[in-house]
Structure formats: C-alpha cells, structure tokens
Amino acid sequence: MSSISLRGVTLDYPVYSVRAKSLRGSLLNVAVGGSLMKNKSDMAVVRAISNLSFDLKEGDRLALLGHNGSGKSSLLKVLAGVYAPTSGVVKIDGRINSMISMSIGLDPEASGLQNIKNLAMMQMVSKKEIARRLPSIIEFSELGTFIDMPFKTYSAGMMARLTFSVATEIPGDIILLDEWLSAGDADFQVKANARMAGFVKDAKIIVLATHNFSMAQTVCNKCLVMEGGRAIFFGSTEEWARQSGAQ
C-alpha cells in the first residue's frame, strides 16, 4: 500500500555566498515568493516550504501549482528524499521513481546504447533488468542505427527521445514529475503522450509539478496550490477550478 504523509513540513535553505548575498538577496526578494530571513551568522536563509501538511493515498494524482519559486520543486525534492526537511515529518511508503532530472548519468562521448545503460543504472535498475528492457527502449526511441553513434551527435529531439524512452520504461509506485514529459516531433509526441499516459496510469501515486492547469485537470484528481512556500489550497482539482474561476 503506497502512501505519502506530510506533517508540518518546513524547509529552510541556507544561502552561503557572502559576496553575492546582498545582490542575490534583493533579487530573491523581488522575483521569488520565498521569504528571506536574516540569520544570526552572515548568511541568508530562504524559507522554501512553510508548515506544510497533507496526505496522499493510493490512486491519488496530485498537481503542484504555483508561480516560479513558490516551492513546487523544493517540495518534489523533499518527497524524493534529496532535501531533509528542517522540521516536520515526511512519511512515504512505496518505491519512488523520481523524474526530476532525467539527464543524470548522460555522457556525450558514449554511444546512445551506453547512455541508456547509464541512465537506467542511475535509476537503480539491475543489469539483468536493463538487458531485458533494452530492446523495447531502443524500439520506442526510434533511434535505429543511431543507437550506436556517440550521444553528442544526436539532435536535441533525438536526445530527448532517448531520455524519455528510458524514463518511462521503469515503473514505480510513486512517481515524481517536474512538468509533464514529452519529446520529439509531432508524430513522436502523440506516441510519447500515449506512453506517458499509460505510465502514469500504472503508478499508484503521482505528484506532478506544473504550470499547465488544463493538463493538470485531465491528469490529476487533487491539487496543491503553493505561494511563497505555503499551501493556499489543497483539495480536488474541480474545486480549485471553480474557486479560481470565480475569482
């Protein structure tokens, strides 16, 4: 049984660059929702998430909405276990498949094939499992004989197709997404969207950070709207659509 439970989660970021501090500090104040606090030592602290609590159970698809810097990505990273919260409790049951940055492990000099292996390896997939899934990954990516060419010779679209094919091959109980994944030209995108939809359907819980509310409406049943690190709404997607439409 997969579930996610957050209780009073707060995340403070220390920002250390002393010289850049004043400039960066004032820029952050303007551009970013996160509230800046002055610590007793000479460093700035950004409160990225403030006292956040919610529960997700199996079948839930949560959309994280909010402006740049509202704390969506920070929350994803807390869920992924990259950041430990400053205070509060995060409880997660289930295997997490974090798709926050799919390009980790890519080597431009190596062949596409080797890069598929590298990517899958960084996703903690065993060698046997990689070998078993390799043919279907290659087939889906439509890279054909290019698969043996160095990765750096690929066009941007081909690179995206390769990473997309690997990312959507490995299932997980809980999937963390920073924006909906897609890749390639128009034809490939149709195929990619279908694969993505199937991939999302198989997962037990999805958390998707996005700026595209209409897409969130089609995929997600719940939504969490963030502003300056705080949750200003948590509930069903329809309700938020009503509320925000009424405003």
Added chain:
Amino acid sequence: MSLWEGSADAVSDILDGLRLAPLWWQVGLEQTITRYRRTILGPFWLASSTLAAALSIAVVFGSIFGSNVHDTLPFIITGMVAWSVTGAMLVDGSNTFFAASGVMQVRKLPLSFHVFLQVNKLYINFAHQLIALWVVLLLLRLLPVPHWEILLGLPLAAATAVMMYFSIGMLSIRYRDINYMVAFIGQALFMLTPVFWRQSQMSPKLQLIVVLNPFAHLLEVVRQPLLGHPALASDWEASLLFLLFCTVAALVSLTFFRRRVVFWL
C-alpha cells in the same frame, strides 16, 4: 534529533553506501572509461603522468644522491605510485562532493555513496599505474616480488581514504577556500614526505617532519610491501592511529552535517 539518533544515522549512511557497491563500482568504471574514450593508447594515459614524473625524479635525484640506480629507481617509482593512493588522497578527497553535486541535487543517495565512488575511481586509476609500474620495472629487470603485507596495506589505505573523504569533502564544499588550500598543502606534503628521498638522508633536527606526518607512515605501509619488504611496526601503528582519527572525524561530520551537505553545493 538526539545525538544518539544522529550517530546511528551516520553509521547507517555508511552501511547503505556499502550496499550500493555494484552501483558505484559500475559508475566508477564507466566514468574512468569516459576519460579515455576516443584515445588510442587509452588506459596508458592514466598511468603516464605519474610514471613520467617518477622516472624523471628517479633519474635526477638518483644521480644527486649518488646512490646506485638499482636501489633508487624502484624506491622512487614505487613511492610515487604509492603516493597516488596515500598522500594524493587529500586533494582527491576534497573534490568528492564537487564531483557529485549534479547527482546529489536530484537523487536520494547516502553521502557515503559519493565517497565510495570517489575512492573507487582513485583505485581504478591506481590499478592502471600499478600495472604500468610493474611493466617498467620488469623491462628494467628490477621487479621485486611484492610482500604479502600489501594485502593488508592497500585495504588500510583505502579505508583511510573513505573515512578521510567525508570530513575533507564536507569541509571543502562548505568553505570554498579549503579546496584551494588543500591543493597547496598536498603539493607541500609531497615534498615534505619521503617519497623520493629517504628519512635517513634528512638532518636529525628535521626528523620530526617525517615522524609526525601520517602520510609518511601510510606511504611506507603501501610502498614497502610493493618493494618486497614488510613495513615497520611503527608505520603500521601510526597508520592505524590515523585511520582511527579519520573514522572519528567522519562520524562526527556525518552526525552533525549529513543533512546539510546538499545545501552547500
């Protein structure tokens, strides 16, 4: 969080990293291969710079010291190769979390994973150098049969590296000046450690430089067995003491700062 929980977490971080051995082994190999992809001589280049420096130093200092080349040459070359897994660990360790920063910001991995990966790469590199060293010494008909103590010396050096990388890695990512400082200390240490000269050649007044230098002892624990002799008991004792010191430093830094490292990147 209590101190007890914190230190238990520190230990489990190290154990979790050990369990990921297949991953850091594979990633280490892959990253090493990347370094010489598209080169013709490939792995040879990994060993070449150390060996070139070692040979030149052996020739120059061998003649300055006027000692016979059959002793000096293996002593100096082996010393340089052994240095790459003993003294050089200081500089290598300071880069641990710089090298890992990309992964650390998106993947949940124990901190020790990055340390094991870095040490693994150091030893893959060392293996290249060792083979090249043996080939060179064999061609010169100066190849000694290694003493069995090498089977203890190398693991001891590796364990010391693992433990040291935590604290030195964290320090240099938190205070960026440390990273530069370490590079320059590493350079000075290389000269101040009897890598290409012998302790007996130094004036008695300066002997303390060697006695108090943990890397001098660790170096002998690796070098002497490679030259076919057992290392001195005092070198073993000092090296074990140094390992203990590094382990304590690692546990302390993990206990207090493990969760903060990602914010220092």
